Amino acid sequence: AGPRGARREGGGAMAAAQERGALALLGPAPGAPCCPHGPALLFVKTSQGKEEGRRFYACSACRDRKDCNFFQWEDEKVSETRLAAREEYNRNHQPSFTHRQNVDRYKNFVLLPLSKRRFCQECQQLLLPAEWEEHLDHQFLCGISTAQLKSPSQLLYPLENKKTNAQYLFADRSCQFLLNLLIDLGFRRVLSVGTPRLHEMIQSKASQEEDFSVRSLLLDIDFRYSQFYTEDEFCHYNMFNHYFFGGEAARETCRKFLDEENGERVIMVTDPPFGGLVEALASSFKKLMAMWKETEKEGRYYSQMEVPMFWIFPYFFESRILDFFPSFSMMDYQVDYDNHALYKHGKTGRRQSPVRIFTNLTPSMIVLPEEEGYRFCTVCQRYVSSGNQHCDICNSCTSKDGRRWKHCALCKKCVKPSWFHCNNCNCCTLQKHSCEKIDVGCFVCGQAGHKRSTCPSLSHT
Numbered sequence: 001a002g003p004r005g006a007r008r009e010g011g012g013a014m015a016a017a018q019e020r021g022a023l024a025l026l027g028p029a030p031g032a033p034c035c036p037h038g039p040a041l042l043f044v045k046t047s048q049g050k051e052e053g054r055r056f057y058a059c060s061a062c063r064d065r066k067d068c069n070f071f072q073w074e075d076e077k078v079s080e081t082r083l084a085a086r087e088e089y090n091r092n093h094q095p096s097f098t099h100r101q102n103v104d105r106y107k108n109f110v111l112l113p114l115s116k117r118r119f120c121q122e123c124q125q126l127l128l129p130a131e132w133e134e135h136l137d138h139q140f141l142c143g144i145s146t147a148q149l150k151s152p153s154q155l156l157y158p159l160e161n162k163k164t165n166a167q168y169l170f171a172d173r174s175c176q177f178l179l180n181l182l183i184d185l186g187f188r189r190v191l192s193v194g195t196p197r198l199h200e201m202i203q204s205k206a207s208q209e210e211d212f213s214v215r216s217l218l219l220d221i222d223f224r225y226s227q228f229y230t231e232d233e234f235c236h237y238n239m240f241n242h243y244f245f246g247g248e249a250a251r252e253t254c255r256k257f258l259d260e261e262n263g264e265r266v267i268m269v270t271d272p273p274f275g276g277l278v279e280a281l282a283s284s285f286k287k288l289m290a291m292w293k294e295t296e297k298e299g300r301y302y303s304q305m306e307v308p309m310f311w312i313f314p315y316f317f318e319s320r321i322l323d324f325f326p327s328f329s330m331m332d333y334q335v336d337y338d339n340h341a342l343y344k345h346g347k348t349g350r351r352q353s354p355v356r357i358f359t360n361l362t363p364s365m366i367v368l369p370e371e372e373g374y375r376f377c378t379v380c381q382r383y384v385s386s387g388n389q390h391c392d393i394c395n396s397c398t399s400k401d402g403r404r405w406k407h408c409a410l411c412k413k414c415v416k417p418s419w420f421h422c423n424n425c426n427c428c429t430l431q432k433h434s435c436e437k438i439d440v441g442c443f444v445c446g447q448a449g450h451k452r453s454t455c456p457s458l459s460h461t
């Protein structure tokens, strides 16, 4: 896949294997073995929809085998010695400081005069004077200000080259938009799952503006953030297997946060790495939602309700997300990023970001900025992008990518402007394609006629 495909892929050996053939996720399975990233996920190779070959466990979090090479056949007998060695390995592969230690270190750090506040860029770590010596031949920053401590996402380098984390940070405009939107909707608590920049914006406003009453809890696999936030503000969490690295105490922090005491309504906002693991993400998000229900007091009328949620993800995953969350709809708002050339908003030659907001809130409540060209479609009862024309035949605003789509009478639906109707394939597709039939639909967009590796949604035109 092109740069888009390479971006933000999460999910282990399986994502790579998906490139070669189909691979189905079967787990989270009870009793799964653990790697340093918590319980592994269960997979099986498939061919034409049928399971083929042995099932196996692989790391839930790491796409790159260099980051975690955990692998075990489902029916493999693992000796006591190997189990013990594995446990020891998992222990040794935890961060060198605990979250508690990092919180204490931070307290000492802020007591230091500016001249003694150093941040090691190689170790991505705040340094106390006693530690300077070990880092002398490392690059470091001096005079770390309070403002810098309040924006760790600027201080830390984004883990974009590591396929595992793939951090793409919101452009200020998009982050501000999201925050204003959820405030206008009346939310006062934000469960930030893999959205460190949104969390940071909330935290820093809360500390600066007296009448700002929004609170946020960050759940993220990037443990570097534990240097800047207390245990009530950050949980080390793996969203592919719903694993709290901090154990029961961290889980309880999250559960408490979801408890809407004082009537403070909570919303979950997530911007996960993308890959083939929508089902793993969906399973975790459902478990987070279930924690919210656990907190319910008796007689609450909304036991059937879901936690309000913004799931930020590319538009071509729409059908996959709706498979797991039928109540969700996709908003036209294009989410922009700072450190991704393709997703940056520019006045001239703007590249349109494929990243959208999926939500279970009523679409008409999601007001999109008119100054950026969004308008309200009274028929669809939602805001749409300027290029998205209402199609009278489909009776909806059909564009997914922001460009004006055209209606194909044969397909009985609107299609991308660059597609044409192929009588061989009996569907609309790219001009350049081979007419062979491929039985199974594409893993990414679900359409027949191509595989994931040649999906037009992923390739950059």
Ligand code: SAH
Pocket (backbone or CB within 6 Å): 010, 060, 061, 164, 165, 166, 167, 168, 169, 170, 193, 194, 195, 196, 197, 198, 199, 219, 220, 221, 222, 237, 238, 239, 240, 271, 272, 273
């Ligand atoms: N746009 C967001 C960042 C999204 S990038 C913002 O600006 O706030 C994806 C985020 O998910 C990163 O913060 C990354 O550390 C986190 N992440 C990646 N894999 C994860 C996993 N397995 N579990 C939890 N968080 C993960």
Ligand code: ZN
Pocket (backbone or CB within 6 Å): 035, 036, 037, 038, 059, 060, 061, 062, 067, 068, 069, 070
């Ligand atoms: Zn792992």
Ligand code: ZN
Pocket (backbone or CB within 6 Å): 391, 392, 393, 394, 395, 398, 406, 407, 408, 412, 413, 414
């Ligand atoms: Zn149409």
Ligand code: ZN
Pocket (backbone or CB within 6 Å): 408, 409, 410, 411, 412, 415, 420, 421, 422, 427, 428
């Ligand atoms: Zn057609």
Ligand code: ZN
Pocket (backbone or CB within 6 Å): 442, 443, 444, 445, 446, 447, 450, 451, 452, 454, 455, 456, 457
């Ligand atoms: Zn496709």
